[in-house]
Amino acid sequence: MFQTKPRVPTTTPLSPEFLRWQVLLRNHTMQERNGAPHAGVAPLLSVRRAGAKPAVSTHSIIVGILPAAEQLERKTEEFRTLYEEEIGHGSRALYDRGIEYLKTYYRDASSFDPHSITTMLSTESPALVGLEADPQCSLIFYVFDLDEKAEWGRFRCLQLDCTAVVHRRGPVYDNVWWHNALFHGKEDGMAVVQFLHRRTYDTRFGRLELVT
Amino acid sequence: MSAALSIGGLHLRHPGTDRDVVRDLRMEVTPGEIVCLVGPNGSGKSTTLAALARELRPRRGAVRLDGQDVWSISRRQFARRVARLPQEPIAPEGLTVEQLVRAGRHAHQGLWRGWASEDASAVESALIAMDLLDVRKRTVETLSGGERRRAWLAMVLSQETEVLLLDEPTTGLDIRHEWEVLDLLRRIREERGVTLVLVLHQLDRAARLADRIAVFHRGRLYLHASPSECLNHETLRDVFGVDASLSGDSVSPQLTIRAPADPTRRL
Numbered sequence: 180m181f182q183t184k185p186r187v188p189t190t191t192p193l194s195p196e197f198l199r200w201q202v203l204l205r206n207h208t209m210q211e212r213n214g215a216p217h218a219g220v221a222p223l224l225s226v227r228r229a230g231a232k233p234a235v236s237t238h239s240i241i242v243g244i245l246p247a248a249e250q251l252e253r254k255t256e257e258f259r260t261l262y263e264e265e266i267g268h269g270s271r272a273l274y275d276r277g278i279e280y281l282k283t284y285y286r287d288a289s290s291f292d293p294h295s296i297t298t299m300l301s302t303e304s305p306a307l308v309g310l311e312a313d314p315q316c317s318l319i320f321y322v323f324d325l326d327e328k329a330e331w332g333r334f335r336c337l338q339l340d341c342t343a344v345v346h347r348r349g350p351v352y353d354n355v356w357w358h359n360a361l362f363h364g365k366e367d368g369m370a371v372v373q374f375l376h377r378r379t380y381d382t383r384f385g386r387l388e389l390v391t
Numbered sequence: 392m393s394a395a396l397s398i399g400g401l402h403l404r405h406p407g408t409d410r411d412v413v414r415d416l417r418m419e420v421t422p423g424e425i426v427c428l429v430g431p432n433g434s435g436k437s438t439t440l441a442a443l444a445r446e447l448r449p450r451r452g453a454v455r456l457d458g459q460d461v462w463s464i465s466r467r468q469f470a471r472r473v474a475r476l477p478q479e480p481i482a483p484e485g486l487t488v489e490q491l492v493r494a495g496r497h498a499h500q501g502l503w504r505g506w507a508s509e510d511a512s513a514v515e516s517a518l519i520a521m522d523l524l525d526v527r528k529r530t531v532e533t534l535s536g537g538e539r540r541r542a543w544l545a546m547v548l549s550q551e552t553e554v555l556l557l558d559e560p561t562t563g564l565d566i567r568h569e570w571e572v573l574d575l576l577r578r579i580r581e582e583r584g585v586t587l588v589l590v591l592h593q594l595d596r597a598a599r600l601a602d603r604i605a606v607f608h609r610g611r612l613y614l615h616a617s618p619s620e621c622l623n624h625e626t627l628r629d630v631f632g633v634d635a636s637l638s639g640d641s642v643s644p645q646l647t648i649r650a651p652a653d654p655t656r657r658l
Contacts, residue, residue, distance in 0.1 A: 267417040269606065269614035271626065364611050365415045 188314070188342040190375040192293040194390050197337065197379060201244055201296070204331045205285035214278050214362060216241055219331060222339075223319040224298070226309035238306040242318070242374075243355060245292040251350050254284075258357035270364055277361030294376055296339075297355050299369045302347075307370055310343040317341065318374060319382075336382045337390070341374035393422030393584040394472060394553040396443060400452035403438050411450065412438050413610050423584040425576070427597035429621075430607030431631060436590045437478055439607070440556050443588060444475035456554070470498035474547045475556040478590075482531040488542045489527040492517050495549035517545040520575055522568070536563040544572060548579070555579075557589045561596070573600050598622055598637060598644040606630055618644070 204219045224238045246254040261280055265273040296318070300307040310316060320337040327333070346352040347370050355371040379390040396419070403413035413435040420426050428436040441447040443454055445461040454461045461469060474495070482491055495517070496510040518524055521541040526534060531542055540563050547555060560576075561569040573596060579585050591597040597604055598618035606613040606621050608630045614621050622637040622644075635648040 266415065266612075267419065268616065269612040270608070271606075271614040271629075272616075367411070 188344065188375050189377070190294045190342070191377060193296075193339075193376045194379055195288065195293075197339075197390070198244070198291060198293055199288045200331065200335070202285050202288045202291060205244070205281070207329075207331050209278055209282045209285060214274065214281075217322075217331065218324075219320065219322045219335070222321075224306060225317040225319060226306055227313045227315065228309055229313060236305060236309060237319075238304075240298045240300070240306070242296045242298050243358060244296055245351065245354060245373075247290055247292055250290065251292075251354055255350065255354040255357055258354070258361060262357060262360050266364075274362055280361075295341075295373045296376070297351070297374065298372050299355060299359055299366070300372055302368050302370050307345065307372065310372060311345055314343040314345075315340070316343050316374070334383070338380040338382050338387075339374070340377045340380075342377060344373045344375060346371040346373060394457050394586050395422045396420040396554065396586065396588070397455040397458070398439075398443070398452070399455070401439070401442060401449050401454065402451035403435070403442050403447060404450045405438070405447070411610065413442070416452070416612050418605060418612060418615055420586060420588060422586055423580060424602050425580055425587040425589070425600055426603050426605055427601035428588065428590045428605050428607060429592070429594060429597050430613070434607035434630075435610045436607050437558050440475065440558050440588065440590055441477075444473060444556050445469060446475070467498050470550070470552075472552050473554040473556065474550040474552040476543055476547045476558060476560055478558040478562075480543050482539075482543075484530075484532060486531050487528055488523055488531060488534070488545075489514070489518070491531055491542055492523075492527075492545045492549050495546040498550065513549045513551050517549040520548060521545040522571070537565055537568060540564055541568060541572070551583075552585070554586045554588070557587070559590050559592065561591070561593070569596075576600065594622055594627075594637065595644045595646045599641060622646075 200219065204217050208214060208217055208220070221239060221241050224240045226236050226238065228234055228236055245251060261276060262273065265276045318339040318341060320335060320339070322332060322335045324332045351373055352371045356366070356369070359366065381388045381390050398416055398418040401413060401416040402411045404411045416439060428439060430436050438447065442449055445454070448462065456464065456472065492514050493510075496513060499510060518527055521544055523538070523541055523545055526538060531539060534542060540560070544560055547557070561572050564572060576587055576589070577600060580587055591600070601618055603616060604618050604621040605615045606626055613630055614626060618641065624636050627633055627635040627637075632651060633648050634650045635646060637644055637646050639645040
C-alpha cells in the first residue's frame, strides 16, 4: 500500500524589507505605544467564498510573527512562564510585564520566521470557516500617514498572497496563544491561522508589482 | 480564628449558559486580610463571591480554604467557617428580625447540641452591633431597605465565622449606618482576625477599608494590589471609563471624577 504524506503548502520567504518593517513596528509599539497596535499590523484579510456573491469577504485582523523555528518552543515557554508568574497580580500587571518583556523581544528580523505571519480567529468566525473551505487568501496592508516621518509609517500598499494553515493545537498554536494571553488572557474557542507566504505585490496607485 | 482563601485558575459560568463570566482568576487572600472586589457592573465580582461561598461550582479551577477544596468540606462545616451575604437576600414572609439573626446560628446547632448561651450571646451582640434592638420583634418585610440590610448583616455576624463574604454590604444604608458598618467590619477583623472579602462600589470606601483591592474588568482580575497602587488615574480610566483621581490618605480618601473618559487602552 502506498502511504501519502499530507501535502505541505508551498511557501516562499517574505521580502526581507517586509519582515524588517514588521519587527520595527512591533518594537515601536512596545517602546512607544504601550502595546497599542499600529495600522501596519492590522491588515485586511481577503477570503474567497465559493459560489457566493460577492465572491470574496474582507475581514479586519491583527497579525503576529513567529519566532524562528529553532526558538519557537523556548519562546512559548517564556510567554507561559511570564503569564503564570504574573497573572495572580491581575491582567494589568501581566500586561505591563508583557510589554517590558517584549520591548527587547522584537529587535532582530533574523530571529523571526521568514515564511509566515499569524493571527487568532474565533473558531466560529466566517473568516475561519472561509479559510478552511479555501485556504488561498490575501492580506492587504495599507499604511498612509502624511504626518508620519518615521520608517514604520512610510506609505505602503502591499498585497500578500498566502495559503492559510489552521492550527488548533501544536507548537505554532501554543506560541501564538500564549503570546496573546499576555495581553488578552486565556481565550477559549480560538484557532490560530498561519499564513504561509506565496508572493507579495506592491499595489500603490493601481499597480500590481511583484515584490521580491 | 483566621483562614486563608486561595483561588486557582477559576473559570466561572452560570448554569445553562455557554460563556464564562469569570476567566482564569488567581488570587490569594491571607488570613485576617480585608480584600475589596471592585469593578464595573457585570465584571464578575458577585459571581466570584458566589464561587468563594461554594454556591457556584467552578467550570475549571478551585477555591481552597486553608488549602482544602471548598467542595470537599461538608456544608455544615463550611457554614461554620464561611458566611456570605448576597446582594439581595430574601427572607421568608413573617420572619422577625430576631428569628432571622438566630438563623445565623443554625450551623452551630447539632444533634446533641441545642440552643446554648453562646448562641444567645452571639445573636444579642449582632443585634447591638447592627443597631437593631428596637426592631428585633418586627417582621423583616416591614423594615426599610437599610434596616433590612442591617438585619441580614446581623445574621451573618451572628454566624461567627472565620471568613465573611459580603456583597455590597452598605448598599441602601444611610451615611451614619454605612460608616458604622465599615468600622465594625474593620473592628471584627482586628478583634477576631476574621478574613473579609467584600464587593463594594464606592471606591473611596474600598480604599479606606481594604488592605488590598481586586479590580475586576470584563470577567478578569485586572489588578490585585494595595489601594494606592490600584486606584490610580489609569485604572479608573481603563476599567471604569472615567477621568478621575483618588486623593487624600488612607483614612479619608477622596475620589474626584472630572468627566467620562475615552479610554485609549482596553485590555
